[in-house]
Amino acid sequence: MKVVFIGAARAGKTTIILNMLYGICNQKYKATIEDHFNFCAKLPDGKIQVLDIVDKSGTDEFPVMRDLRIRQGEVFVVVYAVDSRESFQYAVRMCQKIKAVKDNERAPIILVGNKTDMSSERSVTYEEGYQFLLSWKTCFFIETSARLGDHIERMLHLLIVRGDPNNERAPIILVGNKTDMSSERSVTYEEGYQFLLSWKTCFFIETSARLGDHIERMLHLLIVRGDPRFLLEVELALAR
Structure with missing residues (x-):
């Protein structure tokens, strides 16, 4: 399953991925152009789901590369920082971009509000993220703290369940x-x-x-x- 992480610079995309895959937290910021990760997740039915994860740059410096990854992606994790309204606005634009590039109103998106440990500096409320969620039929929303590891496992569960194209299931x-x-x-x-x-x-x-x-x-x-x-x-x- 091809998973694309998109979000503004310093929203915490790479930290979320490292915590989700390896249980580590690297607080040193390093700008990302594009990184790749592979992860094998064991599903409840015993099958193995291979996640091919792409961590995209948090800038619009390479729009052609970004749009290519969106076309190739199957599930999208759009990350913003709850202490940055600018990153939330960028996340909204990226959700719109994903649906435009995919030309698919049902493109699976998980909207992640990261850095909940920065509650004293929060500028985007939970309700704002949730209200945006309500306007997108195929979007799920979760808040996390990659630094503390809060809700990272739940986000991984959403990622696996939301994107499995071969899952014949009674919801x-x-x-x-x-x-x-x-x-x-x-x-x-x-x-x-x-x-x-x-x-x-x-x-x-x-x-x-x-x-x-x-x-x-x-x-x-x-x-x-x-x-x-x-x-x-x-x-x-x-x-x-």
């Missing part, structure tokens, strides 16, 4: 409801997430129907997850 969204009953919780978030990892076709979200928490996000998952003709929702009650 399932696993919903852990009643998060407002936290004092009586008997099922942890980690248990739901570990179950998610064992099911290649499943997505997981926690909600509070009583408070309305994350209901809109679940609706988005329901829309983008697949053909609603055969969508199956599974609800897991966290507090019984």
